[in-house]
Each structure stands twice: as structure tokens, then as C-alpha cells.
Amino acid sequence: MxxxxxxxxxxxxxxxxxxxxxxxxxxxxxxxxxxxxxxxxxxxxxxxxxxxxxxxxxxxxxxxxxxxxxxxxxxxxxxxxxxxxxxxxxCIPFQHLHAMLEELTQRNIKLAMITNGYGQFQLDNIQALGIEHYFDVILISEWEGVKKPNSDIFNRALAKLQVSAAHSMFVGDHAINDIEAAQNVGMLAVWKRNDASPSYKADYIIDELSEIPMLMQQLVICQK
The missing domain is CATH 1.10.150 (DNA polymerase; domain 1)
Incomplete structure (x- = not known):
């Protein structure tokens, strides 16, 4: 689960x-x-x-x-x-961002973000999107002293969430920094499709953020 x-x-x-x-x-x-x-x-x-x-x-x-x-x-x-x-x-969000995060929150799903970049700059962008309050953990590479695809930053987020990799899912757009890196620590990896960094090794592929709650529901059904 x-x-x-x-x-x-x-x-x-x-x-x-x-x-x-x-x-x-x-x-x-x-x-x-x-x-x-x-x-x-x-x-x-x-x-x-x-x-x-x-x-x-x-x-x-x-x-x-x-x-x-x-x-x-x-x-x-x-x-x-x-x-x-x-x-x-x-800062412009992808469609359905707030609705998706709200639905996951209502389902009592723990949420985290892992992003490479400069600390205050990335935090400013997160706050500009109005989504900071949804997340239990936010890790930004400059402040963590390690960046994706290094497994340490993924494991650090999981430890803070107190959730195992086997019970976690990572959603990202980059084939190496997100998909392969998440799989290397034992997480399910969901690729948000784009043309810049094709990923054919993802466990699941989505085009819209609105697909994430539906995907999770499908996983629940499959596990029953």
C-alpha cells in the first residue's frame, strides 16, 4: 500500500x-x-x-x-x-496541481518534495505556487548538501516521513534524476511525460497531475 x-x-x-x-x-x-x-x-x-x-x-x-x-x-x-x-x-503550475494535492491530503497520504537547486530560490517558487502547506517534508539540494540522483537525499526524505521505500511513490519528469534514482532506492517511479527527458523504465507514466489519485486507486484495487 x-x-x-x-x-x-x-x-x-x-x-x-x-x-x-x-x-x-x-x-x-x-x-x-x-x-x-x-x-x-x-x-x-x-x-x-x-x-x-x-x-x-x-x-x-x-x-x-x-x-x-x-x-x-x-x-x-x-x-x-x-x-x-x-x-x-x-511561477505557473501544471493543471490540477492544487486539486491533486488536496485529494491526496484528504486520503491521509504523506507528501514530500525533493528538488535540486538553490534553497531560498526554490522555496520562493514553492511558496509562489501556494503549495508549501501540503507537504510534510521539503528537501532542497543546496540546503541538504546532496542532490538527485544521489540516493542519500531520497533516503533522507523517507526517513523524515517515517515511511519505507516499498510503500512510497516518486513522481518526476527526469529519466535519471527522478525515475532511475527513485527506483534505485526501491520506490515506485512515475514519469510525468515530457519530450526533454524520455523515460521508458518508469513503473507508470502520466500526462496530467489529475491522473495520480486515479493511479493510486488502481494500485489499491490491484493489491486486494
Whole structure:
């Protein structure tokens, strides 16, 4: 029986692609006088390309943008500080996020989140989504000193939940950091389908967050 569901954040609960596009678009608008040498469309599309789904940190992205577009009116630090301060205002959840978490909570399922990234930055984004109160445990790699796919961070979350891996499910979008890593500690792994990181080894595959409660119900029926 599944007693706990653990989640990734970016690409799983947070629609990072839409959020990033919204942020970069707003950043261009705020700093337009300093970026007017390039079009908004070009700035946004190039940022998204360089970002590599979040796996290239933004100082590197901004360094490349400044170099490519020969920007002289702004610095990497200025752009990075703006990102750190304002991204939280552009966080867009995937559909059915709150309804799904509410239903799992009502079923007395323990909830946890494990996300790689900078501590305060990720916590700001979680709070912007309005979901912090649903979770019994939230682990962010910077503050934990270990990140996915290292098994330690998964085992740490399970220990805090006081639930065994065999009675837990992890939901994520990344084939290695989420799916393989969760399976390596003995958890069921649910892949939220995306094109960036295909996973054919997941125990289950979903397209929408609303499928999670239904999946859990199916597991209960199968175990009877």
C-alpha cells in the first residue's frame, strides 16, 4: 500500500517552460532600454535555448547573452539578481496541481518534495505556487548538501516521513534524476511525460497531475 507520494518540482509540479518564458518576457520589458538592440522574441528564444531546461545555471546563460548580443548597458550580476528576485512572480503550475494535492491530503497520504537547486530560490517558487502547506517534508539540494540522483537525499526524505521505500511513490519528469534514482532506492517511479527527458523504465507514466489519485486507486484495487 502506498503511504507516501514524493514529488520533483520543476517540470513536475511547476510548469517550468511556461514560467521561464513568462519571466524572460517580463525581464525584457523591465529592462527594455538596456536591451533595445535586440528584439524581444530573439531575446526570449535565445535565453530558452541556452537554459537547456534549467540544467545550465543562469550566470552562464547571461554571460553568453551579453557576449552574443554585445550588451554593454547591463551586467551579468544585474540580470542574475533580477532573475533571482523576480522569477517567483512568474511561477505557473501544471493543471490540477492544487486539486491533486488536496485529494491526496484528504486520503491521509504523506507528501514530500525533493528538488535540486538553490534553497531560498526554490522555496520562493514553492511558496509562489501556494503549495508549501501540503507537504510534510521539503528537501532542497543546496540546503541538504546532496542532490538527485544521489540516493542519500531520497533516503533522507523517507526517513523524515517515517515511511519505507516499498510503500512510497516518486513522481518526476527526469529519466535519471527522478525515475532511475527513485527506483534505485526501491520506490515506485512515475514519469510525468515530457519530450526533454524520455523515460521508458518508469513503473507508470502520466500526462496530467489529475491522473495520480486515479493511479493510486488502481494500485489499491490491484493489491486486494
Amino acid at each position: 502506498i503511504e507516501a507520494v514524493l514529488f520533483d518540482l520543476d517540470g513536475t509540479l511547476l510548469d517550468r517552460e511556461k514560467s521561464l518564458i513568462a519571466f524572460v518576457s517580463h525581464q525584457y520589458d523591465r529592462l527594455a532600454p538596456k536591451l533595445s538592440s535586440i528584439s524581444k522574441e530573439h531575446y526570449v528564444s535565445r535565453f530558452v535555448d541556452l537554459d537547456k531546461n534549467g540544467y545550465v545555471w543562469k550566470d552562464v546563460v547571461y554571460e553568453q547573452l551579453i557576449k552574443e548580443f554585445q550588451l554593454t548597458a547591463c551586467t551579468v550580476k544585474e540580470l542574475l539578481d533580477d532573475y533571482m528576485l523576480n522569477f517567483k512572480h512568474c
